[in-house]
Amino acid sequence: MEISAKEIRARVAADWQQIMDVVRQKVALRSVSAQGITGDHMKESAQYVARIMREVGVDARAVQSHNPDGSAGAWEVIGSLETNPDAPTVLLYAHHDVQPVPDPDEWDTDPFEVTQVGDRLYGRGTCDDTGGIAIHYGALKALGDDLGVNIKIFFEGEEEMGSASFIPFIEEHHDEFDSDVIIVADSGNWAPDVPSLTTSLRGNATCDVHVKVLEHPVHSGQYGGPVLDANTLAAMLIAKMYDEDGALAIPGVEGGEPIGGLQRDVDETDMRAAAGVVDSYRLAGDGSLASRLWTKPSATVIGFDAHPVDGSFNVISPETTFRVSLRVSPLQDPHAAMNAMVEFFEGNAPFGADVHVTPLDAGMGWAMDPDCEASADAAAALEEAFGVAPVNKGEGGSIPFIPQLQKIFPDAQVLVTGPEDPISNAHSPNESVSVSGLEKDVVAEALLLDKLGRN
Known part of the structure; x- marks a missing residue:
């Protein structure tokens, strides 16, 4: 009853x-x-x-x-x-x-x-x-x-x-x-x-990207110009992850629309206030805000090996490593997304620098x-x-x-x-x-x- x-x-x-x-x-x-x-x-x-x-x-x-x-x-x-x-x-x-x-x-x-x-x-x-x-x-x-x-x-x-x-x-x-x-x-x-x-729920795929340009540090005044430091090369590689509108542009990393259809979009004003977004910042990506937060992928650099500003000196950094956390669409296998990241980073080495990716975690x-x-x-x-x-x-x-x-x-x-x-x-x-x-x-x-x- x-x-x-x-x-x-x-x-x-x-x-x-x-x-x-x-x-x-x-x-x-x-x-x-x-x-x-x-x-x-x-x-x-x-x-x-x-x-x-x-x-x-x-x-x-x-x-x-x-x-x-x-x-x-x-x-x-x-x-x-x-x-x-x-x-x-x-x-x-x-x-x-x-x-x-x-x-x-x-x-x-x-x-x-x-x-x-x-x-x-x-x-x-x-x-x-x-x-x-x-x-x-x-x-x-x-x-x-x-x-x-x-x-x-x-x-x-x-x-x-x-x-x-x-x-x-x-x-x-x-x-x-x-x-x-x-x-x-x-x-x-x-x-x-x-x-x-x-x-x-989005999945995740995390990897470390190693960028090497020199066998050892050298003086930035003596070699700077033709030789770019590893941090700058890494920044170039990172910048290629997104297009000019801020949409993720890694081939093979897929997205989708909200599961069950979009009944109500996330309120931008509320979201900006909750995250503490500065007034001048324009939100990246396209489509509904809900899809960008829930069912489309996002890549975030969560770690970067670089010399601190305090105590820095005039040398060209020979190598660096940055860590990328990819939030994977719930509609994609995270291992496929990981493979796409490896191919993207290793296949887009700026100026032929030595780039190697170490896959870490992948969760569905x-x-x-x-x-x-x-x-x-x-x-x-x-x-x-x-x-x-x-x-x-x-x-x-x-x-x-x-x-x-x-x-x-x-x-x-x-x-x-x-x-x-x-x-x-x-x-x-x-x-x-x-x-x-x-x-x-x-x-x-x-x-x-x-x-x-x-x-």
């Missing part, structure tokens, strides 16, 4: 104080994985999350993972709840580790004590990703005995540290991940009152199937909960485990949701989550689980 949105809202409202308590108690645990993923504080965090999930019927436990070299890894939370062997199985994901707080003085409140100001809860992890844990907890609590799907959970303990033990852990616990639908509550909404499904992006049944159910649930239609959005960055999960479980339908919004300040001082938005997120997930149980 279908449960109405009105009934779900009433149940969530009745449970709201307990859901808020989960956020407060979890933030106070200071589960900073950068301070040691094997530490007692991370074990305590995992045990707490397992306990609250047992409160809502999940047979949950904290388990320590192992790194690829066999050493002790992160504390993870896994568990299951079977309602009907013939019903769909849904895997709920969030992570219980949080970012560090390098300087508490940059915060307006105590980062590890939740403080409510207006409609927002401030504290480290409130949105990333304690809010995700609260969504799963609240949705299962609201449904109770009316839950019509089987549940599996995985709450990770090292997402903020790169998930080194993620693949070994899945290999050890394969059956506990196998599911029909995966809900990843680690993203966010278009605005606190406008819901979203995250429809795509991800694109949601906008036409699958779970996507339609999620969109309907979000609209019922928020009262407005969801606006699909992409992310320019990567969440590596999502494409990894999709590769291991290719038949699973993956949905990416979450409690963040444009002013949440995840990873930054004064991180926060919208109280009203979080409540609607809980209602939306409960409605979604109910719909999936009736398919």
Whole structure:
């Protein structure tokens, strides 16, 4: 029997104080994985999350993972709840580790004590990703005995540290991940009152480019002119990556349009303000701003070996290295993009300089199937909960485990949701989550689980 949105809202409202308590108690645990993923504080965090999930019927436990070299890894939370062997199985994901707080003085409140100001809860992890844990907890609590799907959970303990033990852990616990639908509550909404499904994540490909022109440094007055320094040659090579309009011009590196169609473009004024773009700068590239941020590639020089200005002297630099981070379209294999970068840099050596590329990391992006049944159910649930239609959005960055999960479980339908919004300040001082938005997120997930149980 279908449960109405009105009934779900009433149940969530009745449970709201307990859901808020989960956020407060979890933030106070200071589960900073950068301070040691094997530490007692991370074990305590995992045990707490397992306990609250047992409160809502999940047979949950904290388990320590192992790194690829066999050493002790992160504390993870896994568990299951079977309602009907013939019903769909849904895997709920969030992570219980949080970012560090390098300087508490940059915060307006105590980062590890939740403080409510207006409609927002401030504290480290409130949105990333304690809010995700609260969504799963609240949705299962609201449904109770009316839950019509089987549940599996995985709450990770090292997402903020790169998930080194993620693949070994899945290999050890394969059956506990196998599911029909995966809900990843680690993203966010278009605005606190406008819901979203995250429809795509760009991949990445990183390489080092070595440029050499001399066997040793020489005097710039004696040889400057016919011999250009390695830094200038590298700059020439870097400049060739983009055309005069700022569009990436590396042959073989592909782009695409927003997955599921562009429902609303990114607001340029808001984007410029959030990034701190200087007034005189004209945004690079062409097409919608959304496509430039989500589904088209971008290349960024993230490191450059050059002598500092302080202490510089009159010599021609013989060689240098710069590092390029390519954000790859979710529609392209990152290894193909990497090969294109290697061919581009080595094939465009300025003045015949010696150019050699060392490939580093390559990670796959991800694109949601906008036409699958779970996507339609999620969109309907979000609209019922928020009262407005969801606006699909992409992310320019990567969440590596999502494409990894999709590769291991290719038949699973993956949905990416979450409690963040444009002013949440995840990873930054004064991180926060919208109280009203979080409540609607809980209602939306409960409605979604109910719909999936009736398919």
